[in-house]
Amino acid sequence: MRRGRLAEKNAIITGAAGGIGLETTVLFAREGANVLMTDISEAALEKGLAKAKELAPHHLKLETLKVDVSKEADVKAAVDYVDAWGGVDVMFNNAGIMHADDADAIDTSEKIWDLTHNINVKGVWYGSKHAVMSLRKHGKNNGSIINTASVVALVGSATPQLAYTASKGAVLAMTRELAIVHAKEGFRFNALCPAPLNTPLLQNWLGDDAAKRHRREIHFPSGRFGEAIECAQGVLFLASDEASFCNGMDFAVDGGMTKAYVTAQ
Ligand code: NAD
Numbered sequence: 001m002r003r004g005r006l007a008e009k010n011a012i013i014t015g016a017a018g019g020i021g022l023e024t025t026v027l028f029a030r031e032g033a034n035v036l037m038t039d040i041s042e043a044a045l046e047k048g049l050a051k052a053k054e055l056a057p058h059h060l061k062l063e064t065l066k067v068d069v070s071k072e073a074d075v076k077a078a079v080d081y082v083d084a085w086g087g088v089d090v091m092f093n094n095a096g097i098m099h100a101d102d103a104d105a106i107d108t109s110e111k112i113w114d115l116t117h118n119i120n121v122k123g124v125w126y127g128s129k130h131a132v133m134s135l136r137k138h139g140k141n142n143g144s145i146i147n148t149a150s151v152v153a154l155v156g157s158a159t160p161q162l163a164y165t166a167s168k169g170a171v172l173a174m175t176r177e178l179a180i181v182h183a184k185e186g187f188r189f190n191a192l193c194p195a196p197l198n199t200p201l202l203q204n205w206l207g208d209d210a211a212k213r214h215r216r217e218i219h220f221p222s223g224r225f226g227e228a229i230e231c232a233q234g235v236l237f238l239a240s241d242e243a244s245f246c247n248g249m250d251f252a253v254d255g256g257m258t259k260a261y262v263t264a265q
Contacts, residue, residue, distance in 0.1 A: 004032025005240045010085045012036045012078050014069050014127060015095030017044035019199025020148065023232035024092060025062075026055045031236065034061035034085055038078050039095070040068045061085065069095045069123030079130040087138030090239040091131035093124040094148040096167075098201060104160035113163045120167035121174070128178055132187060141186035144239045147175045149191040154250060154258050159215060172250060179248030188247045190238045195254035197226045221264040222255040
């Protein structure tokens with residue numbers, strides 16, 4: 001049998017029951033990693049696990065744990081779980097929310113701001129912190145941490161979602177600093193910056209609002225939303241040793257969107 005691209009690696013994925021998280025789980029499992037799928041929703045995790053097992057039938061360890069990334073004790077519990085497998089090699093800090101009541105500077109409530117930042121920013125901090133502690137504890141000199149930011153960390157959003165945009169900017173800045181601080185230990189940190197995707201997070205938010213949808217679609221040089229699997233392929237690369245010299249990257253999976261000055265014809 002072919003040696004997988006993630007053979008002998010233990011991985012934790014947060015938000016593993018959602019669009020990008022589930023596609024990444026399947027790719028990681030197919031490439032020989034042991035995967036702990038974590039998510040705040042137990043029901044979604046159960047469904048996701050069944051789907052992942054079906055799509056990656058030759059998986060090794062593929063298990064689930066309910067984790068709210070905004071709670072440090074939960075994130076620590078996930079890392080402790082994988083410490084029993086021999087320690088974390090790959091941490092994909094992917095869980096995030098974009099709240100329906102997120103708005104502009106005037107209309108975003110403090111409650112929505114704090115909720116968004118507790119999940120999107122603190123969750124990534126906790127995941128990074130405990131991954132580093134696990135890597136050190138197990139004497140590893142090779143680890144990959146991938147943090148999900150967004151293209152709104154690279155370019156502004158003309159439609160207001162201030163708490164989300166600020167949170168993803170924080171993820172990008174935090175990832176860069178972590179990448180430099182831990183580079184000599186062999187721990188790589190990269191930020192995934194997806195463009196708007198065909199996943200529940202965005203598609204439920206857009207709903208049937210054709211005008212809202214069109215405002216986004218016109219900016220895609222490719223003329224379409226991205227797919228979660230297209231992000232997962234990027235994450236697989238960053239997680240693998242093929243990306244051994246990729247560190248501190250703003251890894252945009254955006255069909256070229258952030259490189260355009262005017263809208264494409
Ligand atoms: P999704 O909504 O399909 O999945 C997100 C998952 O995170 C869900 O399963 C949800 O239950 C889980 N989650 C929510 N709060 C959590 C918490 N407190 N603790 C643990 N899990 C929690 O969304 P997705 O599109 O797969 O998004 C994944 C990441 O990609 C997010 O960080 C999102 O901000 C980012 N992103 C998405 C898009 C897009 O267009 N979909 C674009 C750019 C960035």
